[in-house]
Amino acid sequence: MHSGHEAAEITARGIGKAYGDFHALRDISLTIGSGEFLTLLGPSGSGKSTFLMILAGFETPTTGSLMKNGADITTVPAEKRAFGMVFQGYALFPHMTVEQNIAFPLQVQGRPDNDIKRSVNTIIDRVGLRGHEKKRPAGLSGGQQQRVALARALVFEPSVLLLDEPFSALDKNLRSSMQEEVRRLHQETGTTFVFVTHDQSEALALSTRIGIFNQGQLQQIGTPKDVYERPANRFVAEFLGDVNFLSLSGVKATADGAEGIFEGHPMRISAPGQTVSEHFAIRPEHMVMFEQAPAEGNMLKAEIGEVTYLGAETRFGLKTAGGIGLVLQMPTREVKSAFQPGRQVWAGWPANQGFFL
């Protein structure tokens, strides 16, 4: 499969899309590296799908330009871009068999019959559809239809594969096995993947980088670890998971971070490179619960409120002395019998956890 087109690098410069007065996208600039797995993440209506449609060539941007390997493709129509695409709901051709569906891109691109046969055969094995070649999409399960859609989009060895919420119709177990499949196909083909989803755990699990969209603007782009642990703003922090906000007083910048006070507890925070402010944030699973005050690290005293059992994890609602509500999440096997509603406990975390917003 490496024999076909090389994976392409895509650069967007100041892409905007307006429908009358409504700006679906504003000033999106980013580079999608060759062979990268970039996820566009955001709530519905955030512009992520519009951006994918512009990448695919189904929509033309109102402003800005799009380059592929340095060549301007802003006005090149979808037919001429020949990017592979997996649509939401798969968009398989209902009147064709699995084989015919997969062969379609090769046929319209005028490949010789022998090549088509060979490529289709190879990819049918690769996505595990052997035995289903003669069936029509209506006779396949959701997961199998998904495989056909992937095979059809990859069979012509496109330089870029676009995936528009491909897993939204699958149940949870099937979803994770298809995620594995997509990750494997990405590694095997080395193609540039651009993946749209509104599911943050999917984005964190699959991507080399994540671009987070909100209200038509790119909020942050970075590795999963970057965006989760060093979110650029409150929206990114909250969209990627739960987060506790602590308002510090008497904040002083130090060599590698800051010092401050929260409800009488001194806080020493090590956060190199971050802009220090009084808004400190920490994720629920980065806090640890103690019966006695821990020897070191940051800590605060709180009362346990609601306890929610989530299987592998357990979630505690906490209330500080000042009446601030916090959430703490820990592995269920580490939960002590003393952690009952109404108990006074300590929540602590190492100095290098948490971030300023």
Added chain:
Amino acid sequence: MKPTPIAVILAFAVALFLLLPLIAVVPVSFTPARFLSMPAGVWSLRHYQALIDNPAWLQSIWLSLRIGILSSVIATLLALAFSLGIWMFRPWFGSILFGFVLLPMVAPPVVSAITLYFFLTTLSKVNDIVAYDTWIGVAIAHAVMIAPFAVVMVTVALAQVDRRIDLAARGFGATVSQRIFKVILPNIKFGVLTAFFLSFVLSWEEIGVTLFITSVDAVTLPRMMWMGLRDNIDPAIAAISVILIGIVIAVILVKTAVTFKLSRKT
């Protein structure tokens, strides 16, 4: 919810009311008399014999067939081109165009008839093929009248098609004709066939416009029946009606059987 007995009785009463005039024509067609009447005791096939003996009936059936096929082919092709164009390219003025196309359906038939009469008589001055009282002239006029119905049928069929399969085809590099012939048409073929069939039936039974644009040469079957009724109350009309009703029932039965079989298969 099961219908109450009263609802069932009402439904049958309405069906009977609608069917009786049609059924009444059956005994009339077997009258031995030379005028429209109920057969009194003796039944005869002489009017069916007359249909075969009089070449004018067969000629008009042949003419109506040709007109029906040509006009429905024209109407279906035009409807396909129009509906596909609107569906694929979604021009902003699409709904205005759609309104224009449906005009022949909403205009009073007599207005259409007079317009088509002037159209064909004007053409008669320059040629003899597409002209007043010619079969091609009638076929063109019928095509104008039935095209809106074909447009509606094809548009309804297109509305069932998932747009994303067309987007997918585009993304894979398909040209406009590949999108039409390999992706869209296979998914609306039943709608297109239905449009063709409906167009044919509408042309086959058309009388209002035909009366204005034909005289002695292009005598379609409905016009032949109309003339027979007006001039001599010929019971052959009852006989041909029975045959037509028979054909329609046969077609509907076959269609129902085929749809039933298809629905069982999938």
